[in-house]
Amino acid sequence: METSNDLRRVGLKVTHPRMRILELLEEKQPQHHLTAEDIYRRLLDNGDEIGLATVYRVLTQFEAAGLVIKHNFEGGQAMYELDRGGHHDHMVDVDTGKIIEFESPEIEKLQREIATRHGYELEEHSLVLYVRKKRR
Numbered sequence: 001m002e003t004s005n006d007l008r009r010v011g012l013k014v015t016h017p018r019m020r021i022l023e024l025l026e027e028k029q030p031q032h033h034l035t036a037e038d039i040y041r042r043l044l045d046n047g048d049e050i051g052l053a054t055v056y057r058v059l060t061q062f063e064a065a066g067l068v069i070k071h072n073f074e075g076g077q078a079m080y081e082l083d084r085g086g087h088h089d090h091m092v093d094v095d096t097g098k099i100i101e102f103e104s105p106e107i108e109k110l111q112r113e114i115a116t117r118h119g120y121e122l123e124e125h126s127l128v129l130y131v132r133k134k135r136r
Helices: 003-009 016-026 036-045 052-065 105-117
Strands: 068-071 079-082 089-093 099-102 128-131
Touching: 003 016, 016 036, 016 052, 016 079, 036 052, 052 068, 052 079
Parallel strands: 089 128
Antiparallel strands: 068 079, 089 099
């Protein structure tokens, strides 16, 4: 992605804080579900002097513009991820907090069938499984 074009495309002015936060969210890393505090710490580690309030404000703007998705997983802080346009669901390891993304055509089909059976059309959904590693 070209960061400045992404910002312009959604009607946001290109500013240093917006550019840096979007760049951090775009980085290929094992965990791309980040809290505002995670982003703030990474900015500090990289020498960026961007305040936590600015991080929250920018994330709110990104969410309103459709650039990020905000997740409120049970018992935790709000997590943000880039909206890549494709649908996926999540599993949260209750012991470690690790978030695992997954896709399942079977689950998607079953959810549509259930909605139809009840006389509805599925508009949108969010599925989060809270899991724990099996003990042997």
